Amino acid sequence: MTERAQTGPGRRTLLGAAVLGTTALGTTALGTASTANAAGRVATDGRGGDGGYRDLPVPTVIGHRGASGYRPEHTLGSYQLALDMGAHIVEQDLVPTKDGHLVCRHENDITGTTDVADHPEFASRRTTKRVDGVSLTGWFTEDFTLAELKTLRAKERIPGNRQENTLYDGRWEIPTFEEVLRWAEKEGRRRGRPVWLYVETKHPTYFRGLGLGLEEPLAKLLRRHGRHRANSALLLQSFEPDSMRRLSKLVATPRVVLLSGPSERPWDFVEAGDPRTVADLVKPAGLKWIASFAQGIGPTLDLVIPKDGQGRLTTPTTLVADAHARGLVLHPYTMRNENTFLPADFRRGTDPNAYGDAFGAFQAYFATGIDGIFSDNPDTALLAAADSAAR
Numbered sequence: 001m002t003e004r005a006q007t008g009p010g011r012r013t014l015l016g017a018a019v020l021g022t023t024a025l026g027t028t029a030l031g032t033a034s035t036a037n038a039a040g041r042v043a044t045d046g047r048g049g050d051g052g053y054r055d056l057p058v059p060t061v062i063g064h065r066g067a068s069g070y071r072p073e074h075t076l077g078s079y080q081l082a083l084d085m086g087a088h089i090v091e092q093d094l095v096p097t098k099d100g101h102l103v104c105r106h107e108n109d110i111t112g113t114t115d116v117a118d119h120p121e122f123a124s125r126r127t128t129k130r131v132d133g134v135s136l137t138g139w140f141t142e143d144f145t146l147a148e149l150k151t152l153r154a155k156e157r158i159p160g161n162r163q164e165n166t167l168y169d170g171r172w173e174i175p176t177f178e179e180v181l182r183w184a185e186k187e188g189r190r191r192g193r194p195v196w197l198y199v200e201t202k203h204p205t206y207f208r209g210l211g212l213g214l215e216e217p218l219a220k221l222l223r224r225h226g227r228h229r230a231n232s233a234l235l236l237q238s239f240e241p242d243s244m245r246r247l248s249k250l251v252a253t254p255r256v257v258l259l260s261g262p263s264e265r266p267w268d269f270v271e272a273g274d275p276r277t278v279a280d281l282v283k284p285a286g287l288k289w290i291a292s293f294a295q296g297i298g299p300t301l302d303l304v305i306p307k308d309g310q311g312r313l314t315t316p317t318t319l320v321a322d323a324h325a326r327g328l329v330l331h332p333y334t335m336r337n338e339n340t341f342l343p344a345d346f347r348r349g350t351d352p353n354a355y356g357d358a359f360g361a362f363q364a365y366f367a368t369g370i371d372g373i374f375s376d377n378p379d380t381a382l383l384a385a386a387d388s389a390a391r
Contacts, residue, residue, distance in 0.1 A: 046184050046194045052231035053254050053295065053329065056088055059388065060372025061381040062198055063087035064334050065106060069376035072154045072165060073113065074104040075172035076183060083187060087378035089196040089235070090184075094177055095203070096212040101146040102177040102221065106157070108203065111138030114152040115170060122148070131206055132267040142212060149174050161338055161353050177218070181225045194233035198331075200258070201236070204243040205268045215243060219250035228253055237298055240268040241281075241290065248293045256296040256331065257281075259303060278303070282319055287326045296329035296371075304332050304368055311344035313364055320369045333374035335362060335381060359384050 066078025067085060074093065082090045095108040108131065110116055116125075116139045125144070128137040141149065155169035156162055175183075177199070184195040201214045208214075218236075222228040228251035237256040238244055244255040262279040269276055280286050282303060290297060305316045323330050336342070340352035346361040348354070358377070362384030365373060375381035 046181070046188050046197070046225065046227055046233045053235055056196070056372070057385070058371050059366055059385050060088045060331065061086075061378055061385055062089045062091055062331060062372055062374045063378045064091055064374040064376050065093065066090060067376070067378055068157075069162070069337060070165065071168055072156045072172065074106060074175070075154045075168075076175050076179070077168060077172045079175075079180065079183065080187075082378050083195060085378045086382050088372070089198045091198040091200070091374065092177060092180055093200045093202050094214060094218065095141045096207055096214060096217075097141055097144055097146045097149055099145045100212060100217060102214065102217055103141060103146070103149060104175050104177060104180060105141060106202070108141045108207075109136050109138045110141060110149075110152070110174075113157050114139075114154055114174065116152050119152065132203055133270065142207070142210060146176065161340060163353075178221055178225075181221065181227070185225065188233075196233045196235075197227075198235045198237060201238045201240070201243045201247075203267070204238060204240050204246075205271050215246045215250060219247060222251050222253055230254065235296070240266050241294075242266075242268040242272075245293045254296070255294040256298050256329075257290050257294050258298040258333075260300055262303065282317075282322070284322055284326070287323055287328060291326045291328055294328070296331060297323055298374075299330065299332045301332045301335070301365060304330070304365060304370060307343060313343045313345060316368045324369070329371040331372040331374065332365070332370055335365070335373055335375040335377070337377045337380055359387065363388060 063082025065073035066075065067081040067087070068078055071078040071081055079090050092104045093106045094102045095105050096102055105113060116122055122139065125139050126137070127140070127143070128135060129140060150173055152174060153170040154172050154174060156165040159166050180197070184197055188195045199218070201218065204214045219228065222234070226232070227234045230252040232253050235254050235256055236244065236247055237258055239258040239260060241257050244257055247253070248255060259278050259281060262282070263277055265277050276286070281290065282299065287297070299319060303317065303319055305313045308314050320330055335358065337355045337358040338353050339347040339349070339356040342356045342358065342361050346357040348356045358380050362381060366384065366388040373381060
């Protein structure tokens with residue numbers, strides 16, 4: 001099925017089924033997470049009740065950058081759609097502005113996700129920087145004040161794959177994280193249950209070197225909005241373990257260490273001269289170390305089920321069992337519906353941008369026992385989760 005076909009009546013039916021599936025899957029767990037707090041009030045603003053992340057439905061569906069399969073990522077439009085579709089958690093990535101505000105962008109390089117190139121007043125801001133060892137040329141959030149960033153509008157990051165999403169180019173501005181917190185609190189009150197957020201610190205070592213450390217202002221916002229507790233409706237995450245260790249000293253909010261390819265090293269390890277790679281961190285000793293300051297891991301899906309030379313899934317690793325043995329939850333990333341992003345054995349037809357057998361791929365990953373999954377298409381993920389629960 002092509003992406004165009006998915007926007008017609010068939011996709012509306014899919015959306016309706018996904019929302020119904022979420023109700024069937026998540027009522028009990030979400031009800032537990034929004035039980036009355038010690039003062040006898042129902043916590044609906046994200047402060048959490050007596051539950052916490054372990055009361056989330058399993059498998060947990062995490063709206064990756066919102067519902068980025070259908071709207072430009074990290075916009076209030078994308079977040080709202082993910083929530084309306086029934087995603088159990090909505091994700092934000094955080095980077096700083098020149099004047100120290102935290103804004104929601106996947107990268108500090110905003111060349112591909114905003115209309116900054118169309119603003120002649122910012123032409124001189126285009127520059128080349130080295131971020132985590134990679135040379136990048138473009139426009140960067142740390143060179144703009146928040147007021148300046150607010151004059152820009154978001155656009156689709158991968159228009160070649162998701163041409164229909166370009167319909168929404170220019171519709172939304174870059175949200176601050178505080179705006180997202182207020183949005184979540186408002187939606188929580190309206191829905192009568194907490195709106196869960198999944199918050200990533202991006203390039204924390206790099207920004208700390210610029211005097212724009214992420215952890216302290218993030219912790220301040222979490223405390224201000226009551227999301228600093230162990231049972232708050234929020235999870236923190238980072239590819240740099242040191243960022244999670246720093247936050248563990250500032251707030252009790254649960255933390256997750258993200259893990260990329262086995263041969264890669266977290267950038268904080270590179271800066272500190274730590275020789276360990278991701279392959280070391282997924283071993284029992286590495287997982288035990290992570291469990292000393294975090295509650296979960298977010299591995300790339302290839303660490304759960306590797307692919308062969310043709311891109312087909314092979315035999316699952318022992319990562320799920322090993323992590324669970326150390327009390328860690330696993331929320332791997334990222335599932336997308338398009339052929340080009342799916343394992344080769346689940347692609348259908350020759351159009352790389354058409355939808356493949358996403359349901360089959362979801363089932364293969366769910367069968368490993370993972371606790372949740374990041375997806376650009378929360379409605380598809382919810383239906384797949386309902387299928388998995390019915391088996």
